[in-house]
Amino acid sequence: xxxxxxxxxxRFILLVLFQVLVFNHINLFGYINPFIYVSWVFLFxxxxxxxxxxxxxxxxxxxxxxxxxxxxxxxxxILIIAYFRLPILEMVMRKTDFDYVLFxxxxxxxxxxxxxxxxxxxxxxxxxxxxxxxxxxxIGSIISNTILTSIFTILISFFGILLFTKKHK
Amino acid sequence: MQQLFYFIQKFRYFLLFLVLEIxxxxxxxxxxxxQQSKFINSANFISGGIYNQVSSISDFLNLKSExxxxxxxxxxxxxxxxxxxxxxxxxxVAHIDTSKYHQKYQYISAKIINNNYSKRNNFLTLNKGVKQxxxxxxxxxxxxxxxxxxxxxxxxxxxVLSILNSNSKINVRLKKSFHYGTLVWNxxxxxxAQITDIPRQATIKVGDTIITGGKSAIFxxxxxxxxxxxxxxxxxxxxxINISLFNxxxxxxxxxxxxxxxxxxxxxxxxxxxxx
Numbered sequence: 159x160x161x162x163x164x165x166x167x168x169r170f171i172l173l174v175l176f177q178v179l180v181f182n183h184i185n186l187f188g189y190i191n192p193f194i195y196v197s198w199v200f201l202f203x204x205x206x207x208x209x210x211x212x213x214x215x216x217x218x219x220x221x222x223x224x225x226x227x228x229x230x231x232x233x234x235x236i237l238i239i240a241y242f243r244l245p246i247l248e249m250v251m252r253k254t255d256f257d258y259v260l261f262x263x264x265x266x267x268x269x270x271x272x273x274x275x276x277x278x279x280x281x282x283x284x285x286x287x288x289x290x291x292x293x294x295x296x297i298g299s300i301i302s303n304t305i306l307t308s309i310f311t312i313l314i315s316f317f318g319i320l321l322f323t324k325k326h327k
Numbered sequence: 328m329q330q331l332f333y334f335i336q337k338f339r340y341f342l343l344f345l346v347l348e349i350x351x352x353x354x355x356x357x358x359x360x361x362q363q364s365k366f367i368n369s370a371n372f373i374s375g376g377i378y379n380q381v382s383s384i385s386d387f388l389n390l391k392s393e394x395x396x397x398x399x400x401x402x403x404x405x406x407x408x409x410x411x412x413x414x415x416x417x418x419x420v421a422h423i424d425t426s427k428y429h430q431k432y433q434y435i436s437a438k439i440i441n442n443n444y445s446k447r448n449n450f451l452t453l454n455k456g457v458k459q460x461x462x463x464x465x466x467x468x469x470x471x472x473x474x475x476x477x478x479x480x481x482x483x484x485x486x487v488l489s490i491l492n493s494n495s496k497i498n499v500r501l502k503k504s505f506h507y508g509t510l511v512w513n514x515x516x517x518x519x520a521q522i523t524d525i526p527r528q529a530t531i532k533v534g535d536t537i538i539t540g541g542k543s544a545i546f547x548x549x550x551x552x553x554x555x556x557x558x559x560x561x562x563x564x565x566x567x568i569n570i571s572l573f574n575x576x577x578x579x580x581x582x583x584x585x586x587x588x589x590x591x592x593x594x595x596x597x598x599x600x601x602x603x
Contacts, residue, residue, distance in 0.1 A: 189445035216347045225374045227450035229358025233351035241344045290447045
C-alpha cells in the first residue's frame with residue numbers, strides 16, 4: 159500500500175516537472191505543446207473514494223497553472239475529466255460494475271485504452287483552449303488548436319503509458 | 328437539519344467537484360481581467376527558483392545571438408554619441424545645478440527565465456523583483472523593441488504581460504507622422520502583431536516603422552516596435568494592419584525594465600483632470 163502511495167507521489171512530481179520544464183517548451187510546428195499532465199487522471203488508481211482523485215487533480219492543475227501563468231484553466235479542465243473519468247471508463251468498457259480494487263488500466267485492450275485516453279484528452283484540451291481564448295469569435299483557432307494538441311497529447315500519453323507501466327496479471 | 332446532512336452526505340462528491348471547479352473558474356476569470364492582480368502566478372519563490380535554475384543551465388545556448396545583439400546595440404549607441412558630438416564648442420554648458428536637472432527614466436537589467444509565446448495569453452518570468460526596485464506596471468524592452476509590462480511581482484521574481492497577450496494594449500504611433508494607435512495581438516503568429524484605432528486620415532504604407540507613442544507613463548516615446556507588413560482599407564477605415572515585430576519573441580534573454588520617475592506626477596495630473 160505504501161509502495162502505491164510512494165509511486166503516485168513520484169509520478170505527480172515527475173508529471174509536473176516534465177510538463178512545465180520540457181513539454182511547455184516543445185513548440186512543435188511553432189505552437190503545439192502536449193498536455194502530458196492529463197496522464198495523472200488515466201493512471202490514478204480506481205478506488206471507491208473518488209474524492210482523492212479530485213483533490214490531487216486540483217493541486218496538480220494549480221501547480222501547472224502557477225508555472226505557466228494561465229490562471230486556472232488547466233485546473234478547471236483536469237477537474238472535469240477527473241469527475242467524468244468513471245462514467246467514461248464504464249462507457250468504454252460497456253459495463254457498469256467492475257472490481258474496483260483489482261482494476262488496472264493496463265488490463266484494458268489497446269483499442270479501449272486508446273479510446274479512453276482519447277476521449278478524456280480531447281475534453282481536457284478543448285476546455286483549456288476554450289478558457290484560454292475566452293471568446294467565441296475565435297472558435298476556429300480553438301478547434302484547430304484542440305485537435306492538433308490532442309493528437310500529440312494522445313500519442314505521447316498512450317505510448318508513455320505502454321512504456322512506463324507494468325501489466326498486472 | 329438532518330436532511331441537510333443527508334443531502335451533503337449523498338452529494339458530497341459532486342459538491343466537492345463544484346467547489347473546486349468554481350475556484351478554478353474564478354482564478355481563470357481573474358486572469359482575464361487586466362486590473363486584478365493574479366493570485367496564482369509564476370513569480371513565487373518555488374516556480375521562480377526552478378525556472379532560474381533551469382535557465383542558468385540553458386543559458387549558454389543563446390549566448391551567441393545575445394552577444395550579437397549586444398554588439399549591434401553598442402554600435403548604434405556609439406554612432407548616436409558621435410552624431411551628437413557635432414555641437415558648437417562655444418555653447419557648451421555644464422549642468423551643475425541639480426535642481427534644474429531631472430532624470431526621467433532609469434533602466435534596470437533583468438533576465439527572462441521563462442519565455443512563452445505559443446499560447447493565446449503569454450506571460451514571461453523575470454529574475455528580478457521587489458528587492459531590485461521593480462514595481463507593477465513598469466515597461467520591459469530590449470534593444471530591438473517592446474516586450475511587455477510587469478504584471479505580478481514577488482521578492483525576487485516578476486511576471487511580465489507579454490505583448491503577445493489578449494490583455495496587452497500598448498500605445499504606438501507611426502514614426503513619420505504623429506498618428507497614434509494601439510498595439511494588440513490576435514493570437515495567430517508570434518512574429519506578427521496588429522494595430523487598431525489608427526485614424527483614417529493617416530497615410531500608411533507597407534514598410535512604415537511603428538514606434539511607441541509615449542502617451543502612457545509606461546514606455547518612453549520612440550522605442551521600436553515593428554514595420555507594417557500589410558493592411559486593408561475598407562469603408563474609409565483601416566482594417567487589419569499587420570506589423571512584423573522587430574523582436575523575435577521566441578528567443579528572449581536579457582531585457583531592460585524602465586522605471587519612470589515622473590509616473591506619479593503624470594498619473595496624478597491625469598486623475599485630477601478626470602474628476603473635474
